[in-house]
Amino acid sequence: MKVILTETIESLGIIGSEVKVADGYARNYLLPQKKAVLASQANRNMLKQEKARFELQIAKEKAFAQEMAARLEGTSCTIAAKVSDETRLYGSVTERDILNALAEKGIEIEKHMLLLSEPIKNTGTYNIPVRVYADVEPEIIVEVVAE
CATH class of the missing domain: 3.40.5.10 (Ribosomal protein L9, N-terminal domain)
Known part of the structure; x- marks a missing residue:
């Protein structure tokens, strides 16, 4: 349809x-x-x-997305997790862990906006894209350290 x-x-x-x-x-x-x-x-x-009204709304959404992307770009958060070996985590760092770490910094985003292909299972620094709007995807930096 x-x-x-x-x-x-x-x-x-x-x-x-x-x-x-x-x-x-x-x-x-x-x-x-x-x-x-x-x-x-x-x-x-x-x-x-109503095309003019639609175009105005699209422009507003895009401007808001650009503003949010500027705030998010380069934002970093550190997540401490238990490790078994030097770098291997017992569990994994998921979208929820990243959202909680960002919320502590006062940044509220929705789960579906994080483009984490699979949970993080090793310590290190990761660049994770965040889809704010259709073609606006800033990257945040997530550092996973041993607890």
């Missing part, structure tokens, strides 16, 4: 874009939550009329 997004949804696209989604997803989530409208000719015409 084709729908036109009325707000930016990270996994689908930005506001005003026309996307194809599963029928159930559109019927049960997007349409009742008013996050999208059906991609009919009338709604496309409405989209053309």
Whole structure:
């Protein structure tokens, strides 16, 4: 089913874009939550009329994302963990551990924003990208040290 997004949804696209989604997803989530409208000719015409409003909202979101990225870029946090050998951790450092370390510094981000491919299992310094917006990904520095 084709729908036109009325707000930016990270996994689908930005506001005003026309996307194809599963029928159930559109019927049960997007349409009742008013996050999208059906991609009919009338709604496309409405989209053309409201394009300026959409572009202004996109610009605001992008400006906020750039500001947040500037705050995050180069931010570092240190996480102490128990080690078995010189560098191997008993457990692992996960997204939750990183979020808690950032929260102690007063930086609040959501879990899905961290692009940690797999949990950290060794001590060392890691650069971890954070997806703030579609094409805005600053890197934070996470240093894992022995406890």
